[in-house]
Amino acid sequence: MATTQSTQIGGLGYAVKRKEDPRFIRGKGTYVDDVKLPGMLYLDIVRSPLAHARITQIDASKALAMPGVVAVITGKDLEAAGLAWMPTLMGDRQMVLPTDRVVYYAQEVAAVVAEDRYTAADAVLAIDVEYEPLEPVVDPFRALQPDAPLVRPDREQKTNHIWHWEAGDKEATDRVFQEAEVVVAQDLYIPRIHVSSIETCGCVASFDRVSGKLTIWMTSQAPHAHRTVFSLVSGIPETKIRVISPDIGGGFGGKVPVYPGYVLATVASLQTGRPVKWIEDRSENLQADSFARDYHIHAEVAATRDGKMRALRVRTVADHGAFDAAANPSKFPAGLFSIGTGSYDLEAAHFSVDGVYTNKAPGGVAYRCSFRVTEAVHMIERMVDVLADELDMDPAEIRFKNFIQPEQFPYKSPTGWEYDSGNYPAALQKALDAIGYQELRREQAEKRARGELMGIGISTFTEIVGAGPSHTFDILGIKMFDSAEIRVHPTGSALVRIGVQTQGQGHETTFAQIVAEELGLPVENIVVEHGDTDTAPYGLGTYGSRSTPTAGAATAVAARKIREKARLLPRPTCWRSTRTIWSGATTPSASRARPSAPRR
Amino acid sequence: MRTVPISVTVNGEVRQAAVEPRLLLVHFIREVLGLTGTHIGCDTTSCGACTIHLNGKPVKSCTVFAVQADGAEIRTVEGLEQDGRLHPVQEGFWQEHGLQCGFCTPGMMMTAVALLEANPNPDEAEIRRAISGNLCRCTGYVNIVKAIRYAAEKMRQPEVAPAVAGGGED
Numbered sequence: 001m002a003t004t005q006s007t008q009i010g011g012l013g014y015a016v017k018r019k020e021d022p023r024f025i026r027g028k029g030t031y032v033d034d035v036k037l038p039g040m041l042y043l044d045i046v047r048s049p050l051a052h053a054r055i056t057q058i059d060a061s062k063a064l065a066m067p068g069v070v071a072v073i074t075g076k077d078l079e080a081a082g083l084a085w086m087p088t089l090m091g092d093r094q095m096v097l098p099t100d101r102v103v104y105y106a107q108e109v110a111a112v113v114a115e116d117r118y119t120a121a122d123a124v125l126a127i128d129v130e131y132e133p134l135e136p137v138v139d140p141f142r143a144l145q146p147d148a149p150l151v152r153p154d155r156e157q158k159t160n161h162i163w164h165w166e167a168g169d170k171e172a173t174d175r176v177f178q179e180a181e182v183v184v185a186q187d188l189y190i191p192r193i194h195v196s197s198i199e200t201c202g203c204v205a206s207f208d209r210v211s212g213k214l215t216i217w218m219t220s221q222a223p224h225a226h227r228t229v230f231s232l233v234s235g236i237p238e239t240k241i242r243v244i245s246p247d248i249g250g251g252f253g254g255k256v257p258v259y260p261g262y263v264l265a266t267v268a269s270l271q272t273g274r275p276v277k278w279i280e281d282r283s284e285n286l287q288a289d290s291f292a293r294d295y296h297i298h299a300e301v302a303a304t305r306d307g308k309m310r311a312l313r314v315r316t317v318a319d320h321g322a323f324d325a326a327a328n329p330s331k332f333p334a335g336l337f338s339i340g341t342g343s344y345d346l347e348a349a350h351f352s353v354d355g356v357y358t359n360k361a362p363g364g365v366a367y368r369c370s371f372r373v374t375e376a377v378h379m380i381e382r383m384v385d386v387l388a389d390e391l392d393m394d395p396a397e398i399r400f401k402n403f404i405q406p407e408q409f410p411y412k413s414p415t416g417w418e419y420d421s422g423n424y425p426a427a428l429q430k431a432l433d434a435i436g437y438q439e440l441r442r443e444q445a446e447k448r449a450r451g452e453l454m455g456i457g458i459s460t461f462t463e464i465v466g467a468g469p470s471h472t473f474d475i476l477g478i479k480m481f482d483s484a485e486i487r488v489h490p491t492g493s494a495l496v497r498i499g500v501q502t503q504g505q506g507h508e509t510t511f512a513q514i515v516a517e518e519l520g521l522p523v524e525n526i527v528v529e530h531g532d533t534d535t536a537p538y539g540l541g542t543y544g545s546r547s548t549p550t551a552g553a554a555t556a557v558a559a560r561k562i563r564e565k566a567r568l569l570p571r572p573t574c575w576r577s578t579r580t581i582w583s584g585a586t587t588p589s590a591s592r593a594r595p596s597a598p599r600r
Numbered sequence: 601m602r603t604v605p606i607s608v609t610v611n612g613e614v615r616q617a618a619v620e621p622r623l624l625l626v627h628f629i630r631e632v633l634g635l636t637g638t639h640i641g642c643d644t645t646s647c648g649a650c651t652i653h654l655n656g657k658p659v660k661s662c663t664v665f666a667v668q669a670d671g672a673e674i675r676t677v678e679g680l681e682q683d684g685r686l687h688p689v690q691e692g693f694w695q696e697h698g699l700q701c702g703f704c705t706p707g708m709m710m711t712a713v714a715l716l717e718a719n720p721n722p723d724e725a726e727i728r729r730a731i732s733g734n735l736c737r738c739t740g741y742v743n744i745v746k747a748i749r750y751a752a753e754k755m756r757q758p759e760v761a762p763a764v765a766g767g768g769e770d
């Protein structure tokens with residue numbers, strides 16, 4: 001596919017220095033905490049020192065008497081405005097501030113608004129909160145016992161069990177297990193982790209009382225989706241809300257959830273008519289922002305004695321913390337966990353997952369490769385190794401033996417996923433050749449003979465990414481499409497606006513390259529904008545490796561439409577580029593459109 | 601609120617202000633002087649996003665009071681580019697893809713500049729030791745090391761025709 005032209009214009013597959021870097025290497029990025037507005041106030045948060053407690057009293061009088069303190073917001077204040085709770089993306093609800101009890105350590109208890117950061121921090125210490133400690137439950141298995149403390153008495157169901165979900169055919173799977181020659185089983189705990197982007201979360205909310213418009217600069221991986229949530233929570237129409245996600249210091253899924261701090265800053269701005277900034281400390285970020293994983297998995301594989309896997313049975317307890325606020329845009333409560341048959345051809349599989357509340361910060365951030373796929377991949381790959389161990393087989397050999405074969409595609413997995421294409425044996429063979437697998441095994445044998453330890457690990461990986469197709473993905477009924485808007489100016493430069501939002505991925509470069517490739521315009525003449533809901537087209541944001549597959553595809557499709565249209569028009573005389581969509585020397589091939597050859 | 605007058609030379613310019621004794625230097629730089637290239641990534645002196653030069657030494661400005669900098673020379677990321685010419689370390693980070701989100705980058709570059717001023721030809725281990733107080737959550741450090749090596753090489757070369765700072769968009 002390489003053409004000289006692609007090199008010259010910096011199209012796909014060519015090294016281009018990043019277009020966003022000139023501002024970053026000069027310290028001229030604009031991250032949320034760099035936003036400073038006239039009259040801006042600062043919000044800081046009182047957090048719970050207990051994982052589970054009844055709040056008996058909040059005394060803010062000392063704080064309110066401090067010079068520079070403008071307001072204190074408690075759950076009772078929010079309750080009066082109908083804002084004490086907010087909906088989560090998983091159909092649950094979450095406290096913005098508690099009215100009677102805290103349900104995890106470092107949970108938001110009250111907010112202070114002051115003229116500056118230091119005063120706000122002082123005022124936080126001056127607020128007296130009385131707690132009556134309750135027994136916390138932090139182990140999900142304990143939480144499922146009938147006498148366990150109830151995490152969420154606000155719900156109708158008086159249990160810590162949130163949901164039960166299954167995929168695959170239970171009967172068929174159990175049948176294979178009954179007659180199997182070999183069964184291996186393993187408990188796997190994928191621990192709770194924090195994504196810990198280097199920039200913490202925060203926002204500047206600014207409500208203009210004259211126009212009635214609310215502008216929020218926020219650390220958002222999904223500015224449009226967040227605008228929709230803000231509109232649903234506040235009742236302000238989306239036309240009167242502008243979310244701006246400026247430069248973002250890393251996201252890793254942690255900037256998908258809506259945190260109470262965003263809502264509190266917004267309430268404070270609505271109340272005071274002044275801009276309000278809230279920026280988390282790192283300690284707050286690590287304690288109270290949503291976590292990822294926390295899956296307790298019990299997996300079993302049924303196989304033949306010669307190492308052919310026949311069925312997979314997986315039971316999982318998913319610890320979601322105190323609110324089911326997972327950042328999961330799939331239609332399934334356990335995300336894409338049922339992709340866990342991986343790269344292997346099985347007769348049957350069955351997955352069941354039970355979501356559980358505990359007294360911990362919310363879980364379910366999609367850290368690294370989308371929604372429960374990491375958990376699924378770890379589980380199946382571990383199980384293949386466990387089986388290999390049991391049968392004393394080479395881990396590569398057992399994988400070759402069980403791969404879906406190239407001629408089986410399109411392949412329907414026992415949990416219902418359709419795999420369109422692939423050649424797994426060739427891919428693994430290539431990887432083994434590249435690392436000199438046989439040689440490594442020899443080296444290992446020698447070292448072991450000398451009493452030295454050397455390990456070799458193998459893993460294969462079939463991932464489902466690009467949250468897009470609406471048969472599988474959805475947020476709030478919006479589906480998971482994405483968008484691009486392209487304007488080509490008369491002199492041959494282009495402005496591209498996209499619905500996804502970079503947090504370091506380099507969209508301003510990658511998407512410019514896509515347009516360069518499609519339109520034959522040099523990459524330096526293409527400017528990519530994103531993150532401002534007033535100017536960017538609606539999109540569902542960046543997470544789960546979805547930006548290029550969805551918005552990238554939208555960008556290419558839009559560019560192709562422009563190219564076709566341009567062919568019908570005379571070239572403007574002011575056009576400066578020599579390699580243009582107007583040159584029309586060749587028509588794109590049927591299989592893959594490519595910019596036409598340079599011509600003067 | 602008691603304030604103390606201080607005078608600091610920042611990127612070659614004398615700046616004076618009356619500050620609260622407890623004001624952190626990083627807040628002084630960001631909020632009083634408006635130089636927001638210096639970032640804050642933690643509250644435990646762990647991340648190094650706030651690294652600046654205080655009298656030529658790289659320090660974490662979140663862990664120094666502004667009053668302690670009275671009379672000092674400070675250099676921040678904004679002071680790296682000279683007369684429209686990028687510092688070789690800035691060039692290196694751009695050339696070698698030494699950044700993704702860019703949040704750690706100013707602090708990382710200030711540490712790198714201090715290293716190269718003290719040791720013009722560091723090996724990989726020395727580079728890694730020098731940046732061990734700076735966390736990058738995105739890149740995995742490999743390209744950061746490359747970027748610093750690129751800069752080291754560039755700085756050791758005799759001065760030729762000045763490279764013009766790039767980065768003009770459209």
Ligand code: FES
Pocket residue numbers: 639640641642643644645646647648649650651660661662663
């Ligand atoms: S902000 Fe100074 S070390 Fe993290």
Ligand code: FES
Pocket residue numbers: 198249250504698699700701702703704705735736737738739
């Ligand atoms: S580039 Fe994001 S933390 Fe270093």
